[in-house]
Amino acid sequence: MKMKRINSKVILCLMLSAIMALTTGCSGGAAGTPAGGDAGKAAAGSTGAAINKTADVIVVGGGGAGLAAATSAAENGASVILIEKAAILGGNTARSGGVFNAVDPERQKNVKMTKPLLEDLTALLDAKESDFGDFGPTLTVLKGQIREYLKSGDKNVLFDSVELHMIHTYLGGKRVSLDGKTTITGKLDLVRTLCTNALGSIQWLEGYGLKWNDNISTVLGALWPRTHSNTMPVGSGYIKTLSDAAVKLGAEIMLETKANELIVENGKVVGVKATKTDGTPVTLRANKGVVMATGGFGANPEMRAKYNIYWEKMPLDMPTTNSPTATGDGIIMGEAVGANLVGMGFIQLMPSSQPVTGLLSGGLWSSAESQVFVNKEGKRFVNEYAERDVLSKAALKQTDSMFYIICDQVTAGNPQPGGKNGWGDNIDDLIKTKSVYKADTLEDLEKQLGMPSGALVAEIRKYNSYIDNQKDPDFGKKNFGPKLEKPPFYATPRTSSVHHTMGGLEIDSYARVLDKSGKVIPGFYAAGEVTGGIHAGNRLGGNAVADIITFGRIAGKSAAKAQ
Ligand code: ADP
Secondary structure, eight states: OHHHHHHHHHHHHHHHHHHHHHHHOOSSSSOSSOOSTTTTSOOTTOOSOOEEEEEEEEEEOOSHHHHHHHHHHHHTTOOEEEEOSSSSSOHHHHHSOOOEEOOOHHHHTTSBOOHHHHHHHHHGGGOOGGGGGGGHHHHHHHHHHHHHHHHHSOTTBOOOOHHHHHHHHHHHHOEEOTTSOOEEOOOHHHHHHHHHHHHHHHHHHHHTTOOBOSOOBOOTTOOSSOEEOBSSSTTHHHHHHHHHHHHHTTOEEESSEEEEEEEEETTEEEEEEEEETTSOEEEEEEEEEEEEOOOOOTTOHHHHHHHOOSOSOOOTTOOBSSOTTOSOHHHHHHHHTTBOEESTTOEEEEEEEOTTTOOSOSOOOOOTTTOEEEOTTSOOOSOTTSOHHHHHHHHHTSGGGEEEEEEOTTTTTOOOTTOBOTTOOBHHHHHHTTSSEEESSHHHHHHHTTOOTTHHHHHHHHHHHHHHHTOOTTTOOOOOOOOSOSSSEEEEEEEEEEEEEOOEEEBOTTOEEEBTTSOEEEEEEEOGGGEESSSTTSOOTTHHHHHHHHHHHHHHHHHHTTO
């Protein structure tokens, strides 16, 4: 019995070393240079002796926001300890699509301005500033830019600006609760900070070795072609790049270390109490500040149900795209020290999730321009270029609350036999397990899907004619990809699942956490999905990673400078 326990411990240590080597690029089991105090003493395998450490900055959570904060704090001269409750870094960031919105004149100059996008843009000239609240002055600046573009710009090349990104974020986020009593919008200073710094965040990551693709598209629910992708699978590039960077800069990473509460002295956050998976108590003191980066609460069904004020139903068993670690810990810990919570009732459902697993993986499609959604009857039912909540609301009304994404060989991203999709799924396996249906003709595809004879064929013929005319009289789709005409054809079944919790700790544009009277809580910073106030009632697709990296970087710097 004893022997067995020792063996399993040794195996666990070996596994952890392997995981750390993979995720942080470390060759040994310890993650980086000790940060201060008695940091660096072996903790793994502890039988319960308390661990006490001190660093300038303590970061809680090892997803994109936390790793950005750790890297940035270390860049700014701070000693850093990052704790992560799971046995592996990554959180929701690693399993996200990894796409990133930023206004990027260099890469966007290859994107064409289409007729429906131009119509969408010029419609803003008729919008009233008084309908845009704090964003009224932003609209005024944007109108000037649009007029300038119409007068002298090359109208074949896409228009974009920081102000347009801000207005899209505002419009995409402005929502009213189910009972009509709460209207929510993004906070101007946070939205401006996000949209102004997003390109800088891309360049910052580039500086640490992340390679970006040149092509720009629109991820589902992004509203405009400004979505970037990088060369690494889904969200893994952010985790690998930033964990390597943080460790190289001297940050210590402690896995399997769950924060339980913040330590407050004289009204200042000065540390964190945590527990290792084996029960070892850990006390971490921060000379300068604590950055909360624990992600959202999408995997906490009770918390979702408690706060939801937007969806008619939020059943406890609703599937989620989230990592099981997204349980809202940082929101609870923050609230316990007086932090204000904002936007907690608004939760994003991802319309295009795998019906059985609720995950984003397991399908075939490309950008929002190219996606065609049809219901079980073979009929389109929505503008596929709309916001995610609009798509989910429409999709939940269809038979069995599900639909199919229809692609041809081109819009499916040119899949090859034996090849993999962007999530690393083997495409042949997806077809075998009917996660994806494949057919040489649309007639055969609709037969496999059990749709009424001729329905899908007629719908795709009609949709292709809308592409010819660049106008969708049925649902007003705002941007189109290529026609669906190159066999084979594919159908991916999809349904809605819990994706992103927009609410959380209120922060200012320095990522300082605010209390209920709007005052900064000294020593307390937050970034990423644990925060609220940016995405309001509905986050734009592609704005999450831009947010977590941008505000993670800001939080790390603010904490390092005790700003
Ligand atoms: P973000 O996108 O905001 O970075 P992620 O979900 O990617 O959010 O990352 C959050 C990370 O925080 C996850 O890896 C999760 O396991 C970790 N985490 C959540 N709660 C705690 C906690 N109490 N202590 C330490 N780490 C935590």
